[in-house]
Amino acid sequence: MYPVRRCSSLIQRDLAALCLSSRTSAPKHTKLCPLSLPGVTRCGVSTNGPRQPTTSRLSPSLQVGQMGSSSSVRFFSSLAQSLSRAPLEPTQTHTEECESEQVDPETLLRECEEVLRTRPPRPHRDFVRTRASAKHNPQIRVMQWNILAQALGEGKDGFVRCPMEALNWAERKYLILEEILTYRPDIVCLQEVDHYYDTFQPVMSSLGYQSSFCPKPCSPCLDVCGNNGPDGCALFFSRERFRLLDVQHLRLSAVALKTNQVAVVATLQCQVTGRVFCVAVTHLKARSGWETFRGAQGANLLQQLKGILSMQQEEAVPLFVCGDFNAEPSEEVYRRFLNSPLGLDSAYRTLSADGSSEPSYTTWKIRPSGESQSTLDYVWYSRHGFSVDAVLSMPSEEQIGPDRLPSYHYPSDHLSLVCDFSFIQEPHRLM
Template sequence: MAGLFGRLCASCCHRLSSSGYVGLPRVTANSFRFINACADEQNQKARGRIVVRVADGSLFMSMYLDLDGKSRMLNRVRTDAFEKTLHRIGLVSSVVSGNAEYDGDHPVVLVHGSGEKSGQPKEPGIPNIKAFLDGDILSIGEDQYIVSVNPPSVLGISLPTYISKGATVYPSVQAEFVPDNVFTYEWRRIVNQGGNTCEVVVSREEAYTPTLEDVGSSLSLTVTPVVEDSALPASGRTIVSAEVGDDVVRLGYTEFSAHTPEPHAVDSAKLRVVTYNILADMYLTEGFGGSSFSYCDNKALSLGYRDMALSRELPAYHADILCLQEVEEKRFQSTIMSCLRPLSYQGKTVMKHNMPEGIATIWRTDRFLYRDCKTYIVREEFMNNPLLADIYSSVPPWVRSELRNRNSVLQLTHLQQKSDGRELIVANTHLYYSPNADGQRLILALCMVRLLDAFKKAVMEASTASLPLAVVFCGDFNTIPERTVHELMTTGQVAPTSGFKEANRDGLNYECTIPTKFGSSLPHPSVPWTNYTGLFIGMLDYIYYDESVLKLHKLVPMPKEEVVREFTALPSFRFPSDHLPVINDLEFVKS
């Protein structure tokens, strides 16, 4: 229909009346009596609704209505006189009826739906935005439509493409104009019996865990907005899932969740922090190195299966803070937050520079208040931020050239504990991966700590909290403990040229120092690796923390190697990523 409306807009000549309606014949006294009757009995006699959608800040308003059984949509400038819109509707109605031109057989009238002027045509010259109000009546010939402005609506529902028995399914709902985003849910099992299909209600909760009875059947889910005003129309939507499978593989996250059976209390002195590279789906394609995982079964590599595993895994860790890497925005909304939001989590993402994947920081809303979030494209800061000018001027020209091509980002999230007002900064990043780029990673890490320190000072200057500010720095640093990045973070300095030579290039004649050295749970015998693939096995992921405020209480160990190697390497049917999560229980130092 967009094309039809485009042709109509380009070709028609407006023939407008001066009395709030368009078309012939003229409105007579009998016509006014008819219109008033429609207004008085709008709920009984209206054929349907004309839905008017007015988004904040938009120059246009969209209108949706059914004509002769077909849904039609019209975009109009919100400040235009409404008579033009009525004329356009009449023209479209004529075309739908088979007339090439607007012949007047479908007079279009907009009347007041309530108040002293109920049943009377709208005054000419009123802009669209003020003419089409809730409860007004639009008449097209003998058909009447009640005007509904911005009704609460479900625009779409997303379910995992792979659904398995025992794996809780969390729907992702896209909606607009829904107060407080409150919905009703109805899950049904679709059963085929003797060639007939019937649906059995299995749950009215938001999330549903398929049972053995569901295996082999599909599920339908209907989501409807909840509105306090029962007279306000609400538009729901239904989606049908893929067939429920019978997952016989015990997922590997249970190796970790056995150590995280419960969340910490909201006023606990302990803080559970998780960092996890979840493996972006884009890296499973041939052009991005997907062939590196040729040992992995295609089903285990499928996004549907991996998302099913991830949606079971993340809630089981009961994290207070969760830092993720290689997060795609759609996956963040449809999978990650769909399973975490119902458990009182909130999060923010930032994509890498010119990349469709990035990082996400997620926190418990029952424990923390969100204060602020700053994001940095590190190469831009390296080249332009005066705070980093001394680093930029001191590194070799080839380092500057290389760093201009790096897309790493830094996310700094400022939170405050509800229980005692203590403030916390969570830093999250993902550094460049090349094995020969340790020097570049060192400079990136140095720049990031400088930015973190400046952010920390600004927070402290504005803070009224009595307890010391805590800092944790998580991420996939793509470096092993023996290299300079880990040395910088845990000792606070790296000597000139220390471990910096790359591909026979000049070393770095610059002493790297940071104001605060960080504590780290790694390396540790119980965590020999965090990345386990057919090409590389080693430790790349870390949780660093300010030792003056935090100390390590517990480090969750990695699974036994025979479990990780069961399907050769990662990812696998047991583990949905080529990385494994690093899970630390930290504890606030008593002041």
């Protein structure tokens, strides 16, 4: 038996009221071209203009289900506008910046805990510090996470030891948000996002994040009855910490053929230090037997990233690449990234005693084909641009539990990776 969560002192709220449910926010979709989805294009959504300053108050996102609230009306109106907006041309890529009331993260975290009070607590994980950070060089916290698409979890993945009730979206979304709110990353890189428009974009915007989403051209989620649209990669970054300079959505190729895998690449400028850097989020082809294909996708991604970096006005712009690579460290695509001329290294190697080994697992699940314990997720960073200050430890087998992931106490079959980085000081910047 797992310990039960401590109930917070907040009044119990509607368990499904965090944001518009998929049944009310948008029509269900059958297998069709993602470009026909309302508000969705192949590679982007339009902007709403500059964000208006607002005051912090009780979460409007949690008031959506309470009819009669003025915040609810504004939230519904804003979301309806974004969903009914005409699709952009495929070549346009914009970030979404919704005009939403700002939410106090602590208040929203407590409300998540209240909703989840009957579920066992998430595994406790500590940060392992690798070096002391300088006060004049503030850290950048980066989260990488395949959150498990709702349609795939319920309709395709076949987690035989996970009760369907544990995958109920009305509560599972709170578990995902609780994980994000617990660690408060400055940059969040997510894969398998199929509730971007009705959940993550509006809620994360209310928490101070700007974002960009690129759906897969032919998402497997669309094969599932009652789906919420295609899944894809989503990038979120703090509006307060960073200024967006550019964003590009990439469709990865393999052997000169366009594939179903995508990436989002943003060029950001740190508001504190003035330093410019790039961050990319991707999700490579899954399943065994596709190792060569993944290697080709990785080579294509590296080539496209090199081209993006070469267009920057500053020299040696550093880079983060976060993703579910669906590849063990023994695969070609891993070696390609480790030996890339871009000078990349994997942040989680710092957890090992020799500094050269990855964790034993980043995903652990049981399917009809058997139990699978694999290392597939990575946070790559430029060695010349960043230092790794700390990484979030991996939960133990006992914490994960005998039924593995996902479960009542963890919402995805992949574990989140969270790292603290700081810029390496360049000599000319110290003068």
